[in-house]
Each structure stands twice: as C-alpha cells, then as structure tokens.
Amino acid sequence: MEIGLNHYLILSTILFAIGLVGIMRRKNLLLLFFATEILLNAVNIGFAAISHYYGDLTGQMFAFFVIAIAASELAVGLGLLIVWYKRHGTIDLDTMTSMRG
Amino acid sequence: MEKYLYIALFAPLVSSMFSALFTNGPKKQFVGIIASLLIFTAFVSSSILLTHILDGGESVHVEMMTWMHTGNLYIPFGFVVDQISVTMMMVVTLVSTIVHIYSIGYMDHDKGFNRFFAWLSAFVFSMMILVMSDNFAGLFIGWEGVGLCSWGLIGFWFHKNIATWAANEAFIMNRIADLGMLIGIFLVYWNTGSLQYDIVFPAMAHLDTATLSWIGIFLFVGAMGKSAQFPLHTWLADAMEGPTPVSALIHAATMVTAGVYLVVRSNELYSLIPNVGLFIASLGAFVALFAASMALVNRDMKRVIAYSTLSQLGYMFAAAGLGAYWVALFHLMAHAFFKALLFLGAGNVMHAMHDELDPFKMGGLKKVMKGTWIMMTIASLALAGIFPFAGFFSKDTILEAAFAEHHMVIYGVLVFTAGLTAFYSFRLVALIFHGEERYKIFGIHPHEAYKFMLIAMSPLLILAMIAGVFQVPFFDMVEEILGAKEYHILSHTTVWIMLIGTQIFVGLAILFAYKKYASWSTVPDGSSPMENSFIYKLLYNQYYIPFAYEEYIVKPYNELSAAMWEIDKKVVDASVDGIAKAFYVTGEKTRDMQSGNLSTMLKWMVAGTVGLLSLAVVFGLVARYSDEILAILSGLGV
Numbered sequence: 203m204e205i206g207l208n209h210y211l212i213l214s215t216i217l218f219a220i221g222l223v224g225i226m227r228r229k230n231l232l233l234l235f236f237a238t239e240i241l242l243n244a245v246n247i248g249f250a251a252i253s254h255y256y257g258d259l260t261g262q263m264f265a266f267f268v269i270a271i272a273a274s275e276l277a278v279g280l281g282l283l284i285v286w287y288k289r290h291g292t293i294d295l296d297t298m299t300s301m302r303g
Numbered sequence: 304m305e306k307y308l309y310i311a312l313f314a315p316l317v318s319s320m321f322s323a324l325f326t327n328g329p330k331k332q333f334v335g336i337i338a339s340l341l342i343f344t345a346f347v348s349s350s351i352l353l354t355h356i357l358d359g360g361e362s363v364h365v366e367m368m369t370w371m372h373t374g375n376l377y378i379p380f381g382f383v384v385d386q387i388s389v390t391m392m393m394v395v396t397l398v399s400t401i402v403h404i405y406s407i408g409y410m411d412h413d414k415g416f417n418r419f420f421a422w423l424s425a426f427v428f429s430m431m432i433l434v435m436s437d438n439f440a441g442l443f444i445g446w447e448g449v450g451l452c453s454w455g456l457i458g459f460w461f462h463k464n465i466a467t468w469a470a471n472e473a474f475i476m477n478r479i480a481d482l483g484m485l486i487g488i489f490l491v492y493w494n495t496g497s498l499q500y501d502i503v504f505p506a507m508a509h510l511d512t513a514t515l516s517w518i519g520i521f522l523f524v525g526a527m528g529k530s531a532q533f534p535l536h537t538w539l540a541d542a543m544e545g546p547t548p549v550s551a552l553i554h555a556a557t558m559v560t561a562g563v564y565l566v567v568r569s570n571e572l573y574s575l576i577p578n579v580g581l582f583i584a585s586l587g588a589f590v591a592l593f594a595a596s597m598a599l600v601n602r603d604m605k606r607v608i609a610y611s612t613l614s615q616l617g618y619m620f621a622a623a624g625l626g627a628y629w630v631a632l633f634h635l636m637a638h639a640f641f642k643a644l645l646f647l648g649a650g651n652v653m654h655a656m657h658d659e660l661d662p663f664k665m666g667g668l669k670k671v672m673k674g675t676w677i678m679m680t681i682a683s684l685a686l687a688g689i690f691p692f693a694g695f696f697s698k699d700t701i702l703e704a705a706f707a708e709h710h711m712v713i714y715g716v717l718v719f720t721a722g723l724t725a726f727y728s729f730r731l732v733a734l735i736f737h738g739e740e741r742y743k744i745f746g747i748h749p750h751e752a753y754k755f756m757l758i759a760m761s762p763l764l765i766l767a768m769i770a771g772v773f774q775v776p777f778f779d780m781v782e783e784i785l786g787a788k789e790y791h792i793l794s795h796t797t798v799w800i801m802l803i804g805t806q807i808f809v810g811l812a813i814l815f816a817y818k819k820y821a822s823w824s825t826v827p828d829g830s831s832p833m834e835n836s837f838i839y840k841l842l843y844n845q846y847y848i849p850f851a852y853e854e855y856i857v858k859p860y861n862e863l864s865a866a867m868w869e870i871d872k873k874v875v876d877a878s879v880d881g882i883a884k885a886f887y888v889t890g891e892k893t894r895d896m897q898s899g900n901l902s903t904m905l906k907w908m909v910a911g912t913v914g915l916l917s918l919a920v921v922f923g924l925v926a927r928y929s930d931e932i933l934a935i936l937s938g939l940g941v
Contacts (some may be wrong), residue, residue: 222909225905225909226902226906226909227904229902295901295902296898296900296902298900298901299898299899299900300899
C-alpha cells in the first residue's frame with residue numbers, strides 16, 4: 203500500500219486530537235507542555251505533508267519556524283514552571299486559581 | 304427714545320432678579336421698596352414714550368438682536384412702541400407700580416415677602432414683552448411668561464392644597480388654549496412667511512378668506528384661554544386663591560386682558576373676516592351675561608369681583624368683535640383702573656376680616672374702614688357705568704357701537720348685563736359696608752389698612768373717577784392705527800334716550816341692591832326658600848360647569864391615565880426592564896465559567912474553537928452549495 207497525502211493528514215489529525223484531549227484532561231503542568239508539543243507537531247506534520255504534495259517549500263519553512271518558536275516557548279515555559287514549583291511546591295493545574303473571577 | 308423703551312422693558316426684569324436674590328432669606332423691607340422703585344422707573348419711561356407718541360412722534364421700533372435666523376426663518380428680538388402698545392404699557396406699569404407699593408403693606412406679615420416681589424416683577428417683565436414685541440414669536444414668549452408667573456402667584460401659598468390645585472388648573476387651561484394659539488401662529492408663518500406684524504398684516508390682504516378665518520379662529524382660541532372666555536373660564540374664579548394684589552394686577556387689570564390685546568393687535572386680520580368677528584362679539588356678549596349671572600349669588604367676595612372681570616372681558620370682546628377696537632382698548636384701560644381699585648379694596652377688607660371672604664359675615668364696616676368704603680363705592684360706581692365715572696364712557700361707547708352696528712341682540716344682552724353688573728356690585732358694597740355688624744358674632748375686630756396702602760390706591764381712585772376725560776385724546780391717538788370710527792347714531796334724540804334709559808336702569812338696579820341688602824341682619828344658612836330654588840342652586844354652582852368638567856373630563860381622563868399606566872408598566876417598562884434583566888441574568892449565569900481553574904478555561908477554549916470551526920464549515924458548505932439549496936427550497940414552495 204502506497205503511503206499518500208491522506209495518511210499523513212489522518213496521522214496529523216489523530217495526533218492533534220490526542221494533544222487536544224491531553225490539554226483538556228491533564229492536570230500536571232509538565233504534561234500539559236507535552237500535550238502542547240504534540241499539538242504543534244501534529245500541525246507540523248500537516249504542513250510538511252502538504253508542502254511535499256504541492257512541491258512548494260513554503261510549508262516546510264513554516265514547520266521550521268513552528269519548531270523554533272515552540273522550542274523557545276518551551277524554554278520560557280519551563281523556566282516559569284520551575285519558579286512556580288519553587289514557590290508553591292506543586293505544579294498541579296487545579297491549584298492555580300489566582301485568576302478566579 | 305430707544306433708551307426709554309429699554310428702561311421700561313428691563314427695569315422689571317432687574318427688579319425681579321434683585322428680589323430673587325433674597326428669596327430664601329427672611330423678609331427684607333427694602334426688597335419691596337426697591338422693586339416698587341424699579342417698576343415706577345418703568346412707569347416713568349412709559350409715560351415719556353406716551354408723551355412722545357401723543358406729540359405725534361413716530362412709533363419707536365427697535366431690533367435688539369437676532370433670535371433665530373435659519374433658512375428663511377428670521378425672528379429677531381424686536382420691540383415696538385406704537386399707539387396700542389404704549390396704551391398697554393401705561394396700564395401695565397401704572398397698575399403694577401401701585402400694586403407693588405400696596406403689596407409692601409399687604410404682604411407685611413408673610414414669610415414669602417421677597418419671593419412675592421420676585422414673581423410679581425417677573426410678571427410685569429413678561430407682560431411688557433407681550434405687549435411690546437413686534438412679532439408673534441415674542442408675543443408668545445410673553446404670553447407663556449405671564450402664564451408661568453400667574454401659576455407661581457396663584458399657587459404662592461403652596462402649602463394650601465387648593466391654591467396649588469387652582470394654580471395647576473389655570474396653567475393647564477391656558478396650555479390647552481395656547482395650543483390653538485400656536486397653531487394660529489404656525490398658520491400665519493405658513494401663509495405669509497414671516498411673524499413680524501408689519502410684514503404679516505399687509506400680506507394678509509392677499510390671502511383667501513378661508514385661510515384667514517382659520518388663522519383668526521385659532522388665534523382667538525389662545526385669547527379665549529388667557530382671557531378666560533367660555534368654555535375655558537373656570538380657572539379665573541379659582542385663581543382667586545392667590546394673594547389679593549395678584550388678583551388685582553394679573554387676574555383683573557393686565558394678564559386677562561392679553562386676549563383682548565391680541566385681538567386689537569390683529570385688528571387688520573379681524574377686519575377682513577367679519578364673520579369671525581361676529582362670533583367673537585356674540586361670545587363676548589354671552590360671557591358678559593353668563594358671568595354676571597353667576598356673580599349675582601356668589602358668597603365669596605373675590606369670586607364676585609372675578610366674575611365681574613369675566614363679564615367686563617366679555618364687553619371688551621363684544622366691542623372688538625364688532626370692529627370697535629379702540630373702544631375695546633379704551634374699556635380695557637378704564638376697567639384696569641377701577642377693577643384693580645376694587646380688588647385692592649377687597650384686599651383691605653380681607654385683611655380687616657382676617658381672610659374672611661363671605662360678605663354675609665361682614666356688614667357695617669364703613670364705620671371702621673371709611674377710606675376703603677369710599678374707594679370701593681366709587682370703583683363700583685365706575686364699574687356699573689354711572690356718569691361721570693370711567694366705566695360710563697367706556698361701557699356706553701360699547702353699547703353705542705353695538706347699537707350703531709345694528710346688532711340688537713348683542714345690544715340688548717349688554718344693556719341687561721349692565722343692570723346685573725350694577726346689582727351685584729352694590730350687593731357686595733351693601734353687604735360689606737352697610738347694615739348690621741354681623742362680624743361681631745365671629746369675634747373679629749376689623750381695622751383699616753395702613754395709610755400708605757390707601758395713598759398708593761389713590762391714583763387708581765382718581766383715574767376711576769376721571770378716566771372718561773381721556774376718551775377724546777385717546778381716540779385721536781389710536782385713530783390712525785386702529786382705523787377708529789366714532790359711532791354716530793342717526794338722531795341725537797335716540798342717543799339721549801339710550802343714555803338716560805341705561806342710566807336709569809342701572810340706577811334702579813343699584814337702588815334695588817341697596818334696598819335688599821343694606822339692612823341685612825342675618826347670615827344665611829341655606830334654609831331660606833330662595834337658597835333652595837333651582838335657579839339659585841344653578842347659579843351658585845356656576846351652572847354645574849366645574850362639576851361637569853370634573854365628572855366628565857377629569858375623572859375619565861384619570862381613569863384613562865391609570866389604564867395607560869398599567870399598559871406602560873406591562874409593555875413599555877417590562878420590555879425595557881426585560882432587556883436589562885436578560886443581560887443581568889446572562890452575566891449571573893456565565894459567571895461560573897470564570898472559576899479561575901486553568902483546566903476549565905482550556906476546556907472552554909477548545910469548545911469555542913470547535914464551535915467556531917463547525918460554524919465555518921457549515922457556512923462554507925452553504926456558500927458552496929447555495930444554488931442547490933435554493934433549488935430545494937423553491938421546490939418546497941418557500
């Protein structure tokens with residue numbers, strides 16, 4: 203069976219769905235970052251696949267951008283996470299309720 | 304001359320604003336004195352203007368400033384002093400000067416002393432605007448101004464419910480009539496493109512009779528309200544709840560004559576529509592009789608005088624309606640003098656009797672109040688039209704005019720009313736000043752008013768006696784502007800018979816009143832056969848007109864308002880409140896979303912994304928397959 207565009211897109215969708223569920227279900231901030239990474243990479247797969255299908259490099263370029271920005275975002279996020287952990291001794295999402303309206 | 308015009312116009316305003324400064328403070332004697340001096344200044348300026356006009360000077364016409372100037376509409380604050388307005392200015396400033404001085408004494412013990420002068424002077428200012436304006440818009444401003452001041456002064460003792468009620472009644476009745484007047488003014492503007500008297504009246508000659516009639520009728524509706532003509536007359540008698548100087552100035556001498564002034568001012572209009580004129584004259588004659596009949600039996604001194612005012616206004620309208628504008632204006636002037644005198648005399652009596660108004664409870668006051676007695680007797684003689692007092696000349700000219708115009712019914716009604724006038728005037732004088740001292744039963748110790756009040760009244764006394772001599776100079780003055788004509792009845796014999804006949808008739812009425820009431824000894828308690836007769840009850844209850852208004856207009860209107868209020872609450876209020884409530888409830892419910900829990904927020908975010916995405920998909924599909932969808936829909940017959 204030839205692996206075509208649809209397979210990549212389906213994979214991308216599945217990964218995106220997994221990421222989405224992760225975002226909604228996980229209470230650990232660290233696992234939330236993982237879920238976000240899955241989301242971003244799901245999109246990256248989509249970009250790369252479509253870019254290859256059309257023979258246009260723009261999509262792959264965009265994927266690189268996403269990877270770079272995701273890396274820096276993760277660096278900042280992890281930094282904040284460590285500070286938070288040092289202060290509160292926990293990274294459970296349910297305890298972060300200072301924005302309660 | 305313009306300088307004097309401005310002084311005459313603005314001195315009352317200054318006086319009003321000065322008095323208003325002290326409204327909240329305790330009584331200050333100097334407020335009354337300064338107000339009187341300022342009004343006197345206006346009087347002096349008016350006199351200077353009068354001599355200027357009498358010397359054959361040009362009428363003074365100034366344009367102070369532009370008021371409205373948009374498109375074709377141009378209305379300035381313009382003022383004119385011509386023969387008509389200078390007459391009115393003299394009457395207004397003279398009577399108000401006297402009333403101001405008199406009020407210093409009359410309101411002596413009143414807490415609202417300063418406030419009283421603020422209102423009274425404001426009234427004079429409004430009245431001056433009314434009579435001096437050179438256009439209908441300015442006239443209307445003055446017209447509303449005097450209405451407002453009348454409201455404030457009738458309801459001056461606002462702690463009395465009946466006074467505020469009367470004030471509101473007067474204001475509302477006038478507003479009803481003012482609508483007619485506004486329509487009239489709109490029609491004038493619509494048809495002539497201006498509101499300036501000197502443009503409007505010449506232009507009217509080119510309009511068709513139907514339009515002119517409508518203009519005349521609507522303007523007259525305004526005049527009917529201000530001058531309390533039937534069927535808008537009920538407010539005038541109720542307005543007697545105000546302080547007596549107010550009744551003298553506003554509800555006898557000046558404001559109520561504004562309607563007559565309007566008709567006289569619009570004489571060029573009413574000359575073109577004699578049918579409307581005849582209607583005015585007939586209504587005037589009717590009101591003269593109607594009001595006089597109510598005055599016959601009333602037991603409230605001030606109301607009797609108020610009805611007599613109403614009756615005399617009827618005379619003025621009768622004259623004006625028949626085209627005898629100068630006679631109407633002359634009677635207006637003479638009437639202002641003797642009626643103000645009568646009212647101020649009644650004020651003295653009221654003070655002496657501690658605000659008792661029923662003349663049956665007085666009697667024999669001539670011993671203690673000699674000055675007031677003489678003044679009121681002479682004022683009543685003038686009112687009755689006895690030679691040589693003021694009323695004789697003015698009223699007799701009205702009768703002559705009616706006779707010469709061959710309106711015998713109007714003439715007959717007016718002559719008969721003259722007899723009634725004499726009867727009720729002297730019924731009042733006889734009951735108050737003659738006979739037994741019935742007030743002793745009620746333990747009242749009457750005293751004469753302050754001397755300066757009597758002195759203040761004396762110019763009116765003199766004028767009530769001698770105003771007749773002004774007839775010829777007055778005629779010469781207004782002849783040019785009012786197209787006045789002297790009424791010459793065919794033969795001198797007829798004139799003499801009419802004159803002497805009327806005098807004898809009036810004299811007999813006076814004698815009858817004296818005979819019947821001068822030796823009155825009891826206070827009627829409603830048990831005599833006369834008091835139980837149908838006619839007495841009809842007249843005493845003012846033909847049941849106030850009752851009918853209350854029963855058939857006020858009450859249904861109240862009920863309608865109550866029903867409307869329900870509708871308002873359930874429809875208008877409910878929908879407005881509903882919108883507000885919907886937002887409030889939505890906010891209250893969705894507040895739970897903001898739990899501050901990041902996980903929940905993320906879930907909402909995902910839900911929102913999914914929602915928006917699905918919408919985008921649906922709209923995208925619809926846009927793509929719109930042709931097919933339309934085809935299906937048209938197949939369904941939509």
